[in-house]
Amino acid sequence: MKISHQHQFVLLDYKHIDTEVEHGNILVSYKGSMNHDTLGEISRAIRQHTNKISLKVSRKLFAIFIEIAQNIAYYSCERNYLGTEYYDAGIGTVIIKEYDKFYKIIAGNVVTKDDADKIKHKFAQIADLNREELRDYKRTLRGQGEELNKGNIGLLQIILTSHNPLHIELIPLDEQYAFYCLSTNVDKSYTHTDD
Amino acid sequence: MQNLSINQLHTDVSIPRVEFNAETGHCLLAGEAYMEQPYVFYKPLYEWLNTYIREVRKSIFFEVRLTYFNTSSSKFVLDILRILKRYEIEGGQVExxxxxxxxxxxxxxxxxxxxxxxxxxxxxxxx
Structure with missing residues (x-):
């Protein structure tokens, strides 16, 4: 897919996905190809920074980051081809910000309008489920092996891991594409005494 | 039957260490699992277990020390457990x-x- 300059601007202008852009300390801010090497580098940065606070927090941030990064890598419509399949990965944005009481994880990438509709539908199915219902639904999907590669379980897992609501937004870009944003928080209330 | 060893030196942190021993039936899966192509990684594990169950038919002591797996890997881990459960139903000893x-x-x-x-x-x- 060819992304217009207008679309690239949307990717960079993360005010669309972060209304509190002026607050919080930025731990990670990345926009680009989410290949395996990039994923490894960002993972290390997350762990090095957050291990000091709490292993639980660190593991949650790492787990959520992996899900959203691999989702971008596999399904973003905007892709980099740098000559080898190894570097063929989706392009997207990941921001992790630190506040007094929590970390906020924000991710965004371009999707087709069809995928945007599917995401909306999936999200509507799970938005009001409580934890046990989410787990039950996850067991069902995983047990069936259903649509694993479509990110269904990933969304459930992000909610279960964060213990916080998931927010999604689908911003139309044109007749074919939309910008898919998701965000959630990880509380810092887990300290080393919990570890 | 050959033993199966993968990532003994932990050169790739996204791949777990695998030590499946055909003589003792001791199988270890340890570390983190969030590799790019899970099917490629897990296929030899399924094949090894199915061959062991078909040809060796001794007990299996499966030890899991996974500290993280992503949702893609979780489906494959579940498939391993299903292979073990099927063996148990068929009369195999599984722990x-x-x-x-x-x-x-x-x-x-x-x-x-x-x-x-x-x-x-x-x-x-x-x-």
């Missing part, structure tokens, strides 16, 4: 121990879910 850091409540839930879906008894050992 599965899952070593768990006691702080890791998310992993504890995953293990409970695996046990429910696979029907296999999973002995959780807190470390």
């Amino acid at each position: 599965l121990q899952w070593y768990l850091r006691s702080i890791d409540e998310d992993m504890r839930e995953e293990i409970e879910d695996f046990a429910l879906t696979s029907g296999l008894d999973i002995h959780v050992i807190d470390i």
